[in-house]
Amino acid sequence: MFPTSKPDPSLLRGMTQRRLGRRDALRLGGLSAMGAFLAACGVQGKGKPGASAAPDAVAKFWNGKVKNGKLDFANWPLYMDPKKPELKKFTEKTGITVKYDEVIQEMGPWFAKVQPQLSAKQSIGYDLMVITNGMQFGQFRDAGFLAPLDHSKLPNYAANAAKSYAQSAYDPGNVFSVPWASGITGIAYDESKTKRPITKLADLWDPAFKGKVGMFSDLQELGNFGLLAAGLDPAKSAEADWKKAAAKLQEQKDAGIVRNYYDQGYVDALGKGEVWITQAWSGDIFQKNVSDGTNFKFVIPEEGGTIWTDNMAIPITAANPVDAITLMDFFYEVENAATLAEYINYVCPVPAAQATMLKHAAAQTGEDKEYLESVANSPLVFPGEADYAKLHYYVGFNTAEEQQDFSKVFDPIVLG
């Protein structure tokens, strides 16, 4: 549930319904005809909030939905082997053809792009999308943009998924989503430049690396590290803590330590030597080292790193939801989860895939064998208890207003 901080429930209800919204707007503003015209251009409310869909919502959505033999899948770049072996196998097995587009680059812009269609109850052209458990996940969920999942159609998920995912804070019970992969935000560095091993967040504040430190431009990622560096737990933080973290980050910026605030471009900046030490996503560094022969290190800092999850979800307006949920479940077959993780090197939501990966490794020789073994034994793909202990979850927001406040606190740092 997404409690709202608006004082007057009737007003809120008014705001979330189109006609009343206009009337309330007029009442609120006491406005002229021009005002009414302007008000008509309002961005509509996205309907009722609610993290847990009622059981009849599942039935209501899935009733009468049938397999159509095709589906459109929106994912992030570099999140599947470009030859798409898993999708080929899926088509062979089920007869469903998949159009796979790597159209999601950042959560904010993705939400901004599909929000108007979803608000208007129109198809966004995709039946399945992979979205991160950040701010926008909450927005998708609370706006009623995600189809409630029919778990009777997800037998492999029930059998093979790591149990911890069912207790996630962003989607308890996996009502709307199942994980695609998780990743860890930590520190990547080039030891040939730093001349010493990096172990802690404080190293990102070390004046010795002035102008050679990369931070993320994503406000949640940046805020998390500020909080952790200030000794605060992001998941339990409140506005006063955010301000402390922001002050810490501002200090780092003012001292000229930060080279820039990066999106996905940090990998490139690290590769070019623009930054020596940077906030980083686990799988990227692994992939960069494998594909470019670099030897960058990735560490989960002593003070802790964060773990996030990218999730498969079905937009409420999907034209082919049955095909989409079939594909969701397909990725929970141990074999498919294993081959996917072997390529992407992000945390695999299927623990049994580790044994399968080692089996694959045993069937190979030489470099391939070494590679597969390194993936199977990588703490970044199958983190152990000790690793999990160091990982924190994202800041949880109770209200949309809190989310805006969070943005307001950290925005001035990135937008210097």
Added chain:
Amino acid sequence: MNRVKRTLAPYLLVLPGGLWLLVFFVVPMVTMLSLSLQEGDIVNGYVFTGHWQTYVEAISDYQTQMIRSLVYGAITSLVLIVLAFPVAYWIAFYGGRKKTTYLFLILLPFFVSFVLRTISWRMLLTDDGVLLHPLKEAGLLPSGFQLLGTPTAVIAGLVYNFLPFMVLPIYVALERIDPRVVEAARDLYASPATAFRKVIFPLALPGVFAGVLMTFVPASSDYVNSELLGGTSTTMIGQVIQSKFLHTSDYPTASALAFALMAVLLIGVFSYARALGTEDVMKVAAR
């Protein structure tokens, strides 16, 4: 009948373009104006409340970026005048029959996408790239020297990307100069320098003004160059607006900033045109 036709003709002619502007310019503008006066959040929706304080907050929060953008835009235009004038002059007076070819060459980079061109500048200016590496090797620059992330890099990118918009109007103005006017100046014992100063340059001024209009406005609101070439303190107002729209879904602040920027630019441009004579500027700009 004929008379009716004649009176209606101009309106009919303006109709397609007018409709286009109405649907794709006026309507979105009004929507944006409305958005800037709304309150709420992305989940519960934004509602029009006439909350004009958003403007005050947005401007006071982001005045640094706003002023920075105007300064970058102004520097860009100045550098462009210095760079573009000689080029346009040479093409207009010494281009001969190959004028069109030269103009085409000026426009050639435009066949590559804007973003791609800017990204290639990233590679050019990077710490150990083709430009800085040899200079650092030769000991001309300290090894820690960097261009990327500095205002210089952002302005250099802006200058590069908008060069043709300055060259073309100046070229058009110079092209129009009757060579006999210059000859007359020489006949009256003006030195080449005096002829340039007293005859050619004043006649080319409308082109320069038009060039400034066509570069200052887009350069001030650009966000690609500062995004790709800038650093932690080169954020331009366009980036702020983009981030508010796409990253934090704060539509009212984004729209308010967009309108404030537009107002500042319009006021600037109008006072500029007024001070320097609207007629010629607009005429050349219309070419």
